[in-house]
Amino acid sequence: METFAQVVLDGLLSGMVYALVAAGLCLIWGVMDVINFAHGEYLMIAMYVSYWLGFLANIDPVVSVIAAGVFIFIIGALTYLLIIRYTVGKPPLAALLATFGLAMFLKNLCLNRFSPNFLILSDTWLGGKTFQLGGLIFPAPQLAAAALALIVVGLVYLLINSTRFGWAVQATAMDREAAELMGIDTERIYILIFGIGGACVGIAGGIMPSYLAVHPEVGSLFGLIAFVCVAMGGFGSIPGAFLAGLLVGVAEALAGFYIAPVFKYIAVFGLYLAVVFLRPKGIFGW
């Protein structure tokens, strides 16, 4: 029983980080109906930012999170300005393929610059520390990442649901033309949404080097899992993406522990199929 609880706890902790990665994607998808294929690569770049700040300037990932978030905010906004803007009004696949090209470019740029080696940051503040609570072991870096994820997802949710900016975003998502007639600068909304979506994944990636090795392929799987979370949660629903992230984290941990590590992702993707076959628009979709 204790093992089971521990496995579920580990799943929940990684699930919160998935939820944060997914929340960024969810925002972009919900507002613009664009699947950003380079989302996982944003995460990878954020991890490199945090790694190099730690390695060269001895700044801990807990602090670099801010730099990584800001950096990916800029990259996200640039992605919109340089690429996504030109795919509006073209076939729905255009944005997906263009961002796939971007993902390919970013992944191989990092491969070329930083080599395919796994880079691990040693001597971080949190690295390797754990503490116990009632028989359960909490690894400090994962716990910090989960807590951070919870806070950021909460803030994004509040931003979208209870600020003037958030209402403008929702109006833009519902009907771009009508929103423009109401005096909303939708172009600015799109830029900011891409930036904020990027910042979410940037923050997630910023803290990860505390406990995960960095390499050019690290983002691909996270990107895929984020797609699955967002679609499972339901189109554009941040609470849905959050719930789906937790479900995915727990499913992954249980299958990995009780069956075999390789079954982790069979369980995750199988869960997605099971959910959408029952509810074709996701848990909170309509």
Add this chain to the structure above:
Amino acid sequence: MMNTKVIDLKDALWLLLLAVLALLPLVPFVSGSFFGMHVLILVLLFASMAQAWNIIGGYCGQVSFGHSVFFGIGAYGAGMAVVTYGGLPWGGILAGMVLAAVVAVIISYPCFKLTGHYFAIATFAIVEIFNRAFLVWEWVGGALGLDYPVIEEGLANLMWYETKEGYYYCALGLFVIVFGIVRWLESHRFGYYMRAVREGQETAESLGVNSTAVKLGAMAISAALAALCGSFFVQYNLRVDPPMVMSLDMSMKFVLVTILGGSGTLAGPLLGAAVLIPLQEYTRAFWGGLGGGVDLMIFGVLIIVIVIKEPAGIIGILAGIGKSLARRGGTAQGGA
């Protein structure tokens, strides 16, 4: 006036395609270089793969990212016939095609209830599930994959070591089979059904088209042909493992070549492959050594540029050129 010009353009593209086809069998006598042959074989293979995808993705409008599963099943069909059972590949190729069609129907039936991105992500999920399952499935070789033994070369074993000419003619045969089937479908009743479903499922159904049956049929044909391409791929590579054939990257190649060439058109997949594959292979040959990645960086940028500039694909660029030429011809005549 406008209509005649469109028909002229289509005829011109047809003539171009026929000319290319007529010249292709002569290439092995002209091109002595090993690498050149390799590129040509890959162009034919990827054109065939893209054309197989084009049936469901282009003509029928169901954008599947799951074709690497069918490709992989075909590859494993041939591979296991040779490696595991020590026989000729032919039975395995046939079994792979049938199995791929059956798997396609089984997994597509529930997936077709999903729309848009939900469908696309479901097909990603299926690729990942097959990939992991094959990695741990001992019977199909697991993560180590299947390595071909050295056996007698020739058409019976579908294997050559000394030259690539045998492979070249097989790839050409594959190309002709796949393009022939699609050409036949295009003008056959079923082809019209597929396009009707793409343009509007409800409208098609209101006219008595059973859209589910059409989509499943198109998927089955597409999957069987993708499996045929997969079995050629494994015979050419003489090795197969799960990440090599059943991966998202492989699935994306089916989609990219078709879309960048021009989806829903007969010539599109050939155009896409004829531009992208040499580009990929030559950039890899030139820049592949520079710490790696430069070839794929260029490839990525190219994808972005084509998608942004010409969403109709290379065939759209050609159509644009054709139109402007026709216009110039028209004004010149008017001036004279």
